[in-house]
Amino acid sequence: xxxxxxxxxxxxxxxxxxxxxxxxxxxxxxxxxxxxxxxxxxxxxxxxxxxxxxxxxxxxxxxxxxxxxxxxxxxxxxxxxxxxxxxxxxxxxxxxxxxxxxxxxxxxxxxxxxxxxxxxxxxxxxxxxxxxxxxxxxxxxxxxxxxxxxxxxxxxxxxxxxxxxxxxxxxxxxxxxxxxxxxxxxxxxxxxxxxxxxxxxxxxxxxxxxxxxxxxxxxxxxxxxxxxxxxxxxxxxxxxxxxxxxxxxxxxxx
Amino acid sequence: xxxxxxxxxxxxxxxxxxxxxxxxxxxxxxxxxxxxxxxxxxxxxxxxxxxxxxxxxxxxxxxxxxxxxxxxxxxxxxxxxxxxxxxxxxxxxxxxxxxxxxxxxxxxxxxxxxxxxxxxxxxxxxxxxxxxxxxxxxxxxxxxxxxxxxxxxxxxxxxxxxxxxxxxxxxxxxxxxxxxxxxxxxxxxxxxxxxxxxxxxxxxxxxxxxxxxxxxxxxxxxxxxxxxxxxxxxxxxxxxxxxxxxxxxxxxxxxxxxxxxxxxxxxxxxxxxxxxxxxxxxxxxxxxx
Numbered sequence: 001x002x003x004x005x006x007x008x009x010x011x012x013x014x015x016x017x018x019x020x021x022x023x024x025x026x027x028x029x030x031x032x033x034x035x036x037x038x039x040x041x042x043x044x045x046x047x048x049x050x051x052x053x054x055x056x057x058x059x060x061x062x063x064x065x066x067x068x069x070x071x072x073x074x075x076x077x078x079x080x081x082x083x084x085x086x087x088x089x090x091x092x093x094x095x096x097x098x099x100x101x102x103x104x105x106x107x108x109x110x111x112x113x114x115x116x117x118x119x120x121x122x123x124x125x126x127x128x129x130x131x132x133x134x135x136x137x138x139x140x141x142x143x144x145x146x147x148x149x150x151x152x153x154x155x156x157x158x159x160x161x162x163x164x165x166x167x168x169x170x171x172x173x174x175x176x177x178x179x180x181x182x183x184x185x186x187x188x189x190x191x192x193x194x195x196x197x198x199x200x201x202x203x204x205x206x207x208x209x210x211x212x213x214x215x216x217x218x219x220x221x222x223x224x225x226x227x228x229x230x231x232x233x234x235x236x237x238x239x240x241x242x243x244x245x246x247x248x249x250x251x252x253x254x
Numbered sequence: 255x256x257x258x259x260x261x262x263x264x265x266x267x268x269x270x271x272x273x274x275x276x277x278x279x280x281x282x283x284x285x286x287x288x289x290x291x292x293x294x295x296x297x298x299x300x301x302x303x304x305x306x307x308x309x310x311x312x313x314x315x316x317x318x319x320x321x322x323x324x325x326x327x328x329x330x331x332x333x334x335x336x337x338x339x340x341x342x343x344x345x346x347x348x349x350x351x352x353x354x355x356x357x358x359x360x361x362x363x364x365x366x367x368x369x370x371x372x373x374x375x376x377x378x379x380x381x382x383x384x385x386x387x388x389x390x391x392x393x394x395x396x397x398x399x400x401x402x403x404x405x406x407x408x409x410x411x412x413x414x415x416x417x418x419x420x421x422x423x424x425x426x427x428x429x430x431x432x433x434x435x436x437x438x439x440x441x442x443x444x445x446x447x448x449x450x451x452x453x454x455x456x457x458x459x460x461x462x463x464x465x466x467x468x469x470x471x472x473x474x475x476x477x478x479x480x481x482x483x484x485x486x487x488x489x490x491x492x493x494x495x496x497x498x499x500x501x502x503x504x505x506x507x508x509x510x511x512x513x514x515x516x517x518x519x520x521x522x523x524x525x526x527x528x529x530x531x532x533x534x535x536x537x538x539x540x541x542x543x
Binding site for chain 2: 051072073074078082083089093094102103106109110111112114116149165
């Protein structure tokens with residue numbers, strides 16, 4: 001049974017402010033669900049709670065049947081939860097190639113003894129992932145910059161790199177915090193296309209999209225959660241939510 | 255000639271140290287001020303094992319490594335809960351504690367009296383006595399150390415450390431455990447410090463705690479800051495520069511009465527100017543923060 005991500009009555013208070021307030025939501029695999037709402041609504045904090053950067057004060061976060069709300073961030077990542085950060089967070093002092101490569105090895109390969117006890121495996125693995133890395137770099141149009149330090153790229157390029165790194169990680173749940181912000185229209189189109197392709201090709205994958213770009217949301221998301229002041233204010237089909245009077249007043253300014 | 259051989263031996267020992275520390279400072283991005291602790295533990299452990307227990311050089315070095323690794327683990331577990339300035343201060347505290355123990359536990363270490371008459375190393379039944387032989391011993395151990403470390407630098411292990419250094423939150427989001435990776439780096443670097451310590455003790459045949467002070471830890475860190483951390487050439491440039499510069503200043507022909515002080519000042523001034531001109535180090539690509 002495909003269970004996806006279930007958030008059950010999760011709350012979080014930071015500095016006396018209830019940033020996430022009794023949120024219950026389900027994100028099903030095989031589809032892109034958007035999470036929209038005004039700045040400060042708690043969307044990014046909800047992402048922090050899912051990835052374990054913050055711990056919920058109460059409630060459960062269940063992914064593939066397990067409560068992950070008490071786990072450490074790196075363990076949650078190993079369970080298949082990957083994230084695109086709002087502030088990109090590429091590794092500035094690594095090359096473009098190494099940035100993507102850093103997502104390709106599991107903990108066994110990254111152990112210090114692996115190159116000594118499994119030398120030939122490692123060589124083969126590095127050969128294999130090279131093609132994978134270049135296919136993702138090609139996809140985002142950065143393959144001819146493979147040797148440049150990521151810190152030297154423009155913001156838009158860093159975002160593309162972060163997307164390539166995330167895709168290379170092979171995660172089953174993708175949390176995307178404003179993936180199209182700062183990209184040009186051609187790249188936006190490409191990124192949205194790959195998101196649709198991901199869920200089409202693998203029905204086990206779940207994508208949650210935080211976005212302020214409503215045309216992107218209508219294009220790829222079938223379902224939308226609207227968040228306001230820490231609460232889920234509205235959930236439904238994209239056209240229903242975006243057509244709602246309250247949503248239009250609070251968020252879209254119409 | 256003996257003078258040059260001596261310098262080469264010292265450079266060899268310091269290369270083992272700086273390339274080992276590079277794993278923590280350059281790859282991990284953690285400014286450790288207690289590296290001399292593991293240098294000292296290696297020197298004392300192998301010396302005491304040779305002098306008091308009577309085992310020979312190679313087993314003493316290997317046991318010294320085990321002891322230093324255990325200490326690194328015990329120190330690393332609490333210290334690596336901290337980052338940035340806090341980590342620097344915690345390692346400073348550790349450095350002070352261990353020095354005080356070495357200095358005051360007279361029954362074990364003879365404290366300030368030091369341990370004289372450390373036996374010369376015997377390798378495969380052959381006693382090493384001349385400077386040439388020492389240089390070969392240091393060279394062999396250096397080559398072995400570098401081949402192990404360079405494999406680690408290039409392996410996914412090194413890449414994961416650099417990723418954690420650049421952005422811990424993003425790297426953890428890719429499934430890398432900061433605690434485990436930093437602890438591995440900390441313990442592995444201590445292994446090389448300990449090896450260098452044993453070599454040093456067997457070379458000078460006398461040790462006392464003043465060789466393993468905070469000054470020494472700062473000097474080792476300065477090697478990496480000057481040469482450049484996080485790559486394969488920086489520690490070499492830094493070690494050669496930091497060891498040869500004070501020696502070169504001896505030949506300035508300064509009047510004897512002020513020479514040592516002026517040399518120290520030129521040395522300090524050079525470091526300051528260098529940080530202005532090359533904040534990432536002479537051969538560095540990454541600027542340690």
